Amino acid sequence: MTPPNLGRPTDDWTGSLLAKKLVEHSPNRQVHVVDLPWRLSSWAWPIAGQTKFWSTSNGDLHAWACLQTPFWSLDYATHPDAPPALTRELLSWADERAQALVSTPLGRPMWFTFAFADQTDVIQALEAAGFEPQTTAAEPWSMVLMRHDPSAIGTSTPVPTGFTLRPLAGASEVAAYVALHRGIFNSDSMTEDWRRTVLKDPSYAADLDLVITNPDGELAALCVGWLSGTGPGGRLSGQIEPLGVASRYRGRGLGRAIATECLRRMYAKGALDVYVETDSHGDAALSLYESVGYAVERTVIVLRKDYQPT
Numbered sequence: 001m002t003p004p005n006l007g008r009p010t011d012d013w014t015g016s017l018l019a020k021k022l023v024e025h026s027p028n029r030q031v032h033v034v035d036l037p038w039r040l041s042s043w044a045w046p047i048a049g050q051t052k053f054w055s056t057s058n059g060d061l062h063a064w065a066c067l068q069t070p071f072w073s074l075d076y077a078t079h080p081d082a083p084p085a086l087t088r089e090l091l092s093w094a095d096e097r098a099q100a101l102v103s104t105p106l107g108r109p110m111w112f113t114f115a116f117a118d119q120t121d122v123i124q125a126l127e128a129a130g131f132e133p134q135t136t137a138a139e140p141w142s143m144v145l146m147r148h149d150p151s152a153i154g155t156s157t158p159v160p161t162g163f164t165l166r167p168l169a170g171a172s173e174v175a176a177y178v179a180l181h182r183g184i185f186n187s188d189s190m191t192e193d194w195r196r197t198v199l200k201d202p203s204y205a206a207d208l209d210l211v212i213t214n215p216d217g218e219l220a221a222l223c224v225g226w227l228s229g230t231g232p233g234g235r236l237s238g239q240i241e242p243l244g245v246a247s248r249y250r251g252r253g254l255g256r257a258i259a260t261e262c263l264r265r266m267y268a269k270g271a272l273d274v275y276v277e278t279d280s281h282g283d284a285a286l287s288l289y290e291s292v293g294y295a296v297e298r299t300v301i302v303l304r305k306d307y308q309p310t
């Protein structure tokens, strides 16, 4: 499916900043915290009918939800003081919207959502709303939040001879970035509008938006680092999202070089913890992250709900 060319209607970041603030209020309850700007720059946010905010009578934001079509994901957050009934209302709204969208370009035949394995109350609420944990599915899927060991960072690994590591050259390189991203992840969800929106996000740091070029100057690898003061007392945390290497250049050290340089830069900017989220099964990404000093901190349960056209 070719993504709709929606773009962000205005440069109004109010909704994103409120959503981010709610998530940062209780970061341990949320799977996406530091990398949230990446997700909130997507072309599904903040489309009416796809995104909803719930406020208390005095105007405080108590919940938000977004059917994130490019991620096939229901992203949401609730305030810790929000009553369980609000979560049920949110999930009921998402269910109604997912069914209404199923035959449109914004719909999906299945939606996924995520919860930490120790959040039994959250998982129970999702199961009650019809989501099924994929831990025991025919093709099991779960994820992990990994935290980097700062003592594992030394100097960054050099790039192979002929390749160059540098920041993305801003908007002029967005089209090349999108082509690389789509190839790496075998998906056309990434769009130029989305990537241009990322460049304008208030928490975007151009010097953490890294690429590696091949000897002809073409993009071969990408890695974006995010920073957010989400820990106790505003403790600065970092996260890598996304990271990838073009398939023809894999296994040559590009992934390690761009990951270690991004980590080095985040620590140099004051990050005290640096995270990444990835699939839990033993694939190349998990091995790469372990090899540069990451270790699993929390298991993330993936839950799925299917929809049929009526």
Ligand SMILES: CC(C)(COP(=O)(O)OP(=O)(O)OC[C@H]1O[C@@H](n2cnc3c(N)ncnc32)[C@H](O)[C@@H]1OP(=O)(O)O)[C@@H](O)C(=O)NCCC(=O)NCCS
Residues within 6 Å of the ligand: 184, 185, 243, 244, 245, 246, 249, 250, 251, 252, 253, 254, 255, 256, 257, 277, 278, 279, 283, 284, 285, 287, 288, 289, 291
């Ligand atoms: C994961 C990925 C970035 C690795 O990039 P790469 O350039 O091939 O990795 P490197 O050559 O730098 O390898 C570094 C380490 O990663 C691990 N690794 C890389 N490829 C691997 C593979 N196919 N199987 C197992 N481990 C692998 C190894 O630990 C390796 O260290 P070693 O060479 O000492 O054995 C690349 O496979 C990729 O882009 N995959 C698709 C996108 C993706 O999954 N991104 C991560 C999403 S969170």
